[in-house]
Amino acid sequence: MNIIRLECPSCQQTVELPEAEARRGLTCPSCFKFFTPALPPAPTPAQQQILENFQKPAAQKTRALAENIGTLAGLCLVADVLVLIASGIQSINGPATAGWIGGGALLGAAAWLFVVAQIIHIRANTEK
Numbered sequence: 001m002n003i004i005r006l007e008c009p010s011c012q013q014t015v016e017l018p019e020a021e022a023r024r025g026l027t028c029p030s031c032f033k034f035f036t037p038a039l040p041p042a043p044t045p046a047q048q049q050i051l052e053n054f055q056k057p058a059a060q061k062t063r064a065l066a067e068n069i070g071t072l073a074g075l076c077l078v079a080d081v082l083v084l085i086a087s088g089i090q091s092i093n094g095p096a097t098a099g100w101i102g103g104g105a106l107l108g109a110a111a112w113l114f115v116v117a118q119i120i121h122i123r124a125n126t127e128k
């Protein structure tokens with residue numbers, strides 16, 4: 001809500017109030033005269049939309065980035081599960097150390113990417 005400062009046309013008393021209320025007119029708290037201040041016209045819904053679109057891109061970009069990293073984390077996790085299954089099958093026939101290490105590394109990467117995605121998500125929300 002936009003707070004604006006007005007001057008009473010009768011007694012020059014300064015009044016602070018939300019812009020939406022000022023548009024409906026107000027009674028001066030000092031001389032009790034009702035007046036409707038001359039304010040620049042409120043933005044139309046279309047203009048409001050344009051204004052919002054100007055302010056949005058930063059947060060939207062950040063959110064898209066978070067989503068991409070989240071997807072990457074998911075892919076890492078899927079790849080990790082496949083490697084671990086493959087290692088499990090291999091270890092029936094003999095040691096599959098490389099597979100276990102690779103699986104572990106992928107799991108770590110997935111966890112980190114997930115955490116990074118969450119942090120960026122939080123940042124995107126505060127940018128909104």
Ligand SMILES: [Zn+2]
Nearest residue numbers: 008011028031
């Ligand atoms: Zn007044």
